[in-house]
Amino acid sequence: xxxxxxxxxxxxxxxxxxxxxxxxxxxxxxxxxxxxxxxxxxxxxxxxxxxxxxxxxxxxxxxxxxxxxxxxxxxxxxxxxxxxxxxxxxxxxxxxxxxxxxxxxxxxxxxxxxxxxxxxxxxxxxxxxxxxxxxxxxxxxxxxxxxxxxxxxxxxxxxxxxxxxxxxxxxxxxxxxxxxxxxxxxxxxxxxxxxxxxxxxxxxxxxxxxxxxxxxxxxxxxxxxxxxxxxxxxxxxxxxxxxxxxxxxxxxxxxxxxxxxxxxxxxxxxxxxxxxxxxxxxxxxxxxxxxxxxxxxxxxxxxxxxxxxxxxxxxxxxxxxxxxxxxxxxxxxxxxxxxxxxxxxxxxxxxxxxxxxxxxxxxxxxxxxxxxxxxxxxxxxxxxxxxxxxxxxxxxxxxxxxxxxxxxxxxxxxxxxxxxxxxxxxxxxxxxxxxxxxxxxxxxxxxxxxxxxxxxxxxxxxxxxxxxxx
Numbered sequence: 001x002x003x004x005x006x007x008x009x010x011x012x013x014x015x016x017x018x019x020x021x022x023x024x025x026x027x028x029x030x031x032x033x034x035x036x037x038x039x040x041x042x043x044x045x046x047x048x049x050x051x052x053x054x055x056x057x058x059x060x061x062x063x064x065x066x067x068x069x070x071x072x073x074x075x076x077x078x079x080x081x082x083x084x085x086x087x088x089x090x091x092x093x094x095x096x097x098x099x100x101x102x103x104x105x106x107x108x109x110x111x112x113x114x115x116x117x118x119x120x121x122x123x124x125x126x127x128x129x130x131x132x133x134x135x136x137x138x139x140x141x142x143x144x145x146x147x148x149x150x151x152x153x154x155x156x157x158x159x160x161x162x163x164x165x166x167x168x169x170x171x172x173x174x175x176x177x178x179x180x181x182x183x184x185x186x187x188x189x190x191x192x193x194x195x196x197x198x199x200x201x202x203x204x205x206x207x208x209x210x211x212x213x214x215x216x217x218x219x220x221x222x223x224x225x226x227x228x229x230x231x232x233x234x235x236x237x238x239x240x241x242x243x244x245x246x247x248x249x250x251x252x253x254x255x256x257x258x259x260x261x262x263x264x265x266x267x268x269x270x271x272x273x274x275x276x277x278x279x280x281x282x283x284x285x286x287x288x289x290x291x292x293x294x295x296x297x298x299x300x301x302x303x304x305x306x307x308x309x310x311x312x313x314x315x316x317x318x319x320x321x322x323x324x325x326x327x328x329x330x331x332x333x334x335x336x337x338x339x340x341x342x343x344x345x346x347x348x349x350x351x352x353x354x355x356x357x358x359x360x361x362x363x364x365x366x367x368x369x370x371x372x373x374x375x376x377x378x379x380x381x382x383x384x385x386x387x388x389x390x391x392x393x394x395x396x397x398x399x400x401x402x403x404x405x406x407x408x409x410x411x412x413x414x415x416x417x418x419x420x421x422x423x424x425x426x427x428x429x430x431x432x433x434x435x436x437x438x439x440x441x442x443x444x445x446x447x448x449x450x451x452x453x454x455x456x457x458x459x460x461x462x463x464x465x466x467x468x469x470x
């Protein structure tokens with residue numbers, strides 16, 4: 001009996017030991033649940049595909065390491081609507097608080113940058129910065145400010161909109177642009193209401209393209225903080241309550257170490273490739289490389305370089321909001337130029353290809369963002385280069401067409417021959433280093449110069465030279 005009691009006490013002791021260890025491990029896990037540091041990255045220049053990749057990578061890194069916060073230091077004139085929408089979605093779905101900080105002094109968060117600032121859990125600006133001017137701009141009759149706006153055939157103006165905003169020079173003038181503006185205003189208002197910021201000014205930034213300085217933005221509750229540097233930003237944001245998902249949680253940031261995340265090399269390459277000018281140059285280099293490879297089979301280098309450039313160019317164009325009519329015109333122009341190279345039409349196909357290419361390049365990217373539009377200078381240079389290449393190919397073709405044949409039966413036609421022996425209307429002649437049987441006019445004498453008129457099998461028909469005939 002005594003032995004049974006001792007065994008029971010030992011079993012209870014073992015159970016208590018495991019429970020204590022498990023509780024201790026749980027406390028350690030809770031203590032390590034948050035990585036006490038802040039990730040910081042700088043976003044400069046237009047918002048585009050590379051920006052989306054970089055921000056998604058930073059937020060995924062913060063999520064996997066469960067850091068305390070992410071600071072996006074922003075300085076942008078705006079960017080592509082699709083890219084802006086993706087970044088907003090990434091921020092809203094992030095379980096880690098995102099602080100957008102417009103800095104350094106002199107920076108701005110215009111257009112798409114204003115939406116990103118409003119979407120962030122904490123909006124902050126450095127002194128001497130500004131934000132705003134978030135009005136969507138229609139280009140080519142299509143709304144260009146926000147993604148997700150399918151083209152609609154309306155054709156008539158929205159009379160109610162015109163009557164209500166007749167005195168406003170920035171009010172939308174047709175139903176399609178009115179829909180784009182209303183959608184943009186609804187988006188930025190919903191973001192403002194989500195984080196308790198000034199929704200009325202946010203809407204005016206869309207409808208009237210208003211802008212604010214950092215001091216005015218703080219006074220009007222457009223932003224949450226104004227801080228001169230990153231350390232001051234983290235100190236002032238410490239203790240603030242932010243909305244994460246469906247709950248609120250306080251920020252603990254003061255004194256935390258900051259790790260700066262640079263853009264990866266592959267993202268930098270994407271940033272370069274997503275420039276439509278670079279994409280167009282790569283695509284044309286690829287086309288010319290393939291043309292030269294087919295023109296001179298076996299050269300290999302033009303074909304390899306051309307295939308790589310063409311693939312990179314098409315990949316880069318796939319990252320941009322393309323106008324497919326422009327892309328079709330470029331393809332048609334390239335097809336005409338290739339046809340000119342292989343089936344010369346003495347410039348007709350080539351000139352048509354240059355015109356189609358130029359028009360397509362001008363229409364290629366459907367956006368109002370200047371940084372993502374094809375330069376007119378580049379279009380002119382590429383058209384001139386194409387014309388020069390076609391002129392060279394056409395000149396070579398004409399020269400080849402007019403050049404005297406150097407081999408075969410055509411080379412013998414009109415060639416000078418010397419009579420070796422002749423009897424009646426037949427005999428032998430010496431031509432092109434060979435002795436040939438020939439027939440022709442009577443009265444020819446050995447040593448006389450004659451001209452080859454025709455080749456009949458292995459026999460030549462000859463006649464007197466022009467000089468002798470005359």
